[in-house]
Amino acid sequence: MIVSRLYSVQALRAVAALAVLAGHLAQNEIRFLDAPLLPAWLQAGASGVDLFFVISGFVMVYVTRGMGRAAPAQSARFLYQRAARIYPAYWLFTGLVLIGYLVMPGSLTRGLDELNLLASLTLWPVSSPPVLLVAWTLIHELYFYLVFAGLLLLPGRLFVPALVVWIAAILAAHWSGLAYSGAVAGLAFHPLTLEFIAGCAIGLLVCSGRRRFGAAALVAGLALWAGSFAWLAPAGPADIPMGWLRVGIWGVPAALTTYGVVTLEIDHRMRTPGPLVALGDWSYALYLAHLPVVALLVRLVDRFVPDTGPLPNLIFIATASLASIAVAGLTYRLFERPVLALTRKWGDRVFPAAPFLREPPIAARIW
Known part of the structure; x- marks a missing residue:
């Protein structure tokens, strides 16, 4: 059974964006304000990024299901x-x-002379971080999309072997040291790519009707996530894991949770809360907006609010949370939706509606 729109995916996007917001709230409170109120384990909200990567892989396969080459x-x-x-x-x-x-x-943390503006605007991988710090994940996303566009050109029977080759290339590049030879190679063979591939595998499983273990996967995913949060509770911002460790402690729970939530919705065993679906529509804007909002407000609170007990912390947490969500909602309604409608019209003019080359669906050839 294939559902035209999966509300659970939007809810997962909302959860991912809120998790990243919570992580940055905790990090900035610890850095700038005395006696933090937010628990240290909230810094593990950075794992929302891993959930975004898994979702991306799943959605790419799900929306191109059965279309052929x-x-x-x-x-x-x-x-x-x-x-x-x-x-x-x-x-x-x-x-x-x-x-x-x-x-x-x-x-701010950097001067204008330290910025690589061209690389930031194009999202080209370089050694220095982009102007908008959270955009490092967008560099990964664009790489995923570029490779996936190439995979779409393959006959369906080669899709899964191509994913296996992709995994093997990542492993070989790390074994040989190629993955450490520069920013482009580091992106091309980054371990986090495995999370996108895991999402693709989930899409293949779901599209082929293999949904028997949704509840067990969801429970296991949430349990592993909780365990990782407890393990990282004493950690500081510099201790947020990257690379292979991150894939293990956050990528695996993200994959299990995504598979569980999606399959339970398709099988009508779970209802998705409406507010989370709505916030999921705003999730991209929330992801982009929240860190500048948080960084600005924590500095304003630190400078202008008297240090009287927990008051500065409460003001920061409340205003930064509400302002981030409000800015995201306004951005989605006033900017994202109109721009998407406009670019869709341009796309219809520039790119012909070329049909997919008909052949058996990808999902029919998994096994």
């Missing part, structure tokens, strides 16, 4: 649609952060 024009249109989804809102918030660098240079 793409013509080159169809693959190009896919890339255009992904770029149109990512870049406009990203450029908006990058511009706002640049204004912040100009207005408050002393309160």
Whole structure:
């Protein structure tokens, strides 16, 4: 059974964005304010990124299910649609952060001379972080989309072998040291790519009707996530894991949770809360907006609110949370939706509606 729209995916996006927001709230409270109120384990909200990566892989397979092999024009249109989804809102918030660098240079972590503006605007991988710090994940997403567009050109019977080759290439690059030879190689063979591939595998399983263990997967995923949060409870921001460890402690729970939630919805064994679905629509804007909002408000609170017990912390947590969500909602309604409608019209003019080359669905060839 295939469902045209999975509300659980939107809910998972909302959870991922809220988790990242919570993690940055905790990190900034610890860094700037006395006697933090938020528990240290909330810093593990950074694991929302891993959930985003798994969701991306799942959605890419799910929305192209049964379409067969793409013509080159169809693959190009896919890339255009992904770029149109990512870049406009990203450029908006990058511009706002640049204004912040100009207005408050002393309160930020880098000077203008340290920025690689061209790499930031294009999301090209370089050794220095982008202007909008959370955009490091978008660099990974664009890489995922580029490779997936190539996979769409393959006959369906080669899709799974291509994923296996991709995994083998990542392992070989780390074994040989190639993965450490530069920023581009580091991106191409990054362990976090395995989370996207795991999402693709989940999409293949779901589309082929293999949904027997949804409840068990969800319970296991949540339990592993809780265990990772407890393990990282004493950690500071510098101790947030990356690489292979991150894939193990956050990627695996993200994959199990995604498989569990999606299969339970398809089998009508779970209802998705409406507010989470709505917030899922705002999740990209929330992800982009929250860190500049949090960084600005924690500095304002630290400077202007008297240090009287927990008052500064409470004001920061409340205002930063509400302001991040409010900015995300306004961005989605006033910017994202109109821009997406406009770019969709442009796409219809520029890219012909090339059909997929008909052949048996990818999902029919998994085993």
